[in-house]
């Protein structure tokens with residue numbers, strides 16, 4: 001049973017209402033891709049208060065994909081994620097998927113740090129869908145939370161309120177919440193904003209590990225780092241331009257960012273970008 005999210009049938013489940021139509025010449029086709037398509041996005045448009053910020057977006061997210069989403073500020077990356085998560089109703093087009101478990105790490109700026117909740121409670125809250133509203137977390141849930149706390153390098157901080165964490169520690173706690181349920185898709189919106197270089201290396205090791213069984217969608221401004229981690233890349237700037245691998249060119253970036261971008265070589269992969277633009 002697939003779920004179809006359309007403007008006029010929010011979160012309706014039922015048979016898919018469109019055929020895939022993907023062909024080898026289509027941007028939706030991934031070279032050598034025999035993996036199942038987990039999420040199909042077709043001609044999606046979305047926005048706020050009648051103003052469209054996304055138009056005609058087409059994208060497939062595959063099983064075990066590691067999709068990087070890049071793009072200029074305000075280009076619509078978070079809006080696309082909100083649509084995928086079912087938090088924002090599309091204005092047009094549709095998102096088709098079977099019921100999937102998704103873990104989500106929101107953008108840091110959207111977190112209320114004054115909310116009175118501890119590290120352990122934040123991480124456990126990622127298992128809320130595994131129990132009824134009124135029942136308590138089981139000892140197994142708590143053991144799982146402890147192992148995630150260790151994986152996130154937050155040992156000893158279990159009972160600390162999130163308001164007393166550094167930015168990087170809070171992002172690690174939120175990442176723990178996103179992965180504790182072993183979801184089929186993990187969506188990370190700017191996960192390394194406050195994370196230091198030492199944990200960033202661990203973060204990407206961890207993502208490579210969970211990517212063995214789980215698709216990852218990673219939104220980031222750090223194009224150089226993203227290109228070294230992901231399998232495919234999409235640039236969102238009102239529309240979406242998909243690249244089935246990471247072999248992108250400066251021209252591709254410039255076209256999508258609408259400004260000059262310089263890639264510095266580092267091994268075989270672009271390492272850093274410099275924007276010499278006026279806006």
Ligand SMILES: Nc1ncnc2c1ncn2[C@@H]1O[C@H](COP(=O)(O)OP(=O)(O)OP(=O)(O)O)[C@@H](O)[C@H]1O
Pocket residue numbers: 048049053071072073074075076077078079080
């Ligand atoms: N809740 C909202 N209500 C009205 N407009 C919004 C809302 N959220 C985002 N927008 C607007 O929609 C556009 C796209 O925003 P979005 O957050 O999706 O961009 P983004 O690519 O994630 O940006 P950034 O790189 O700065 O995080 C922006 O112009 C933004 O101001």
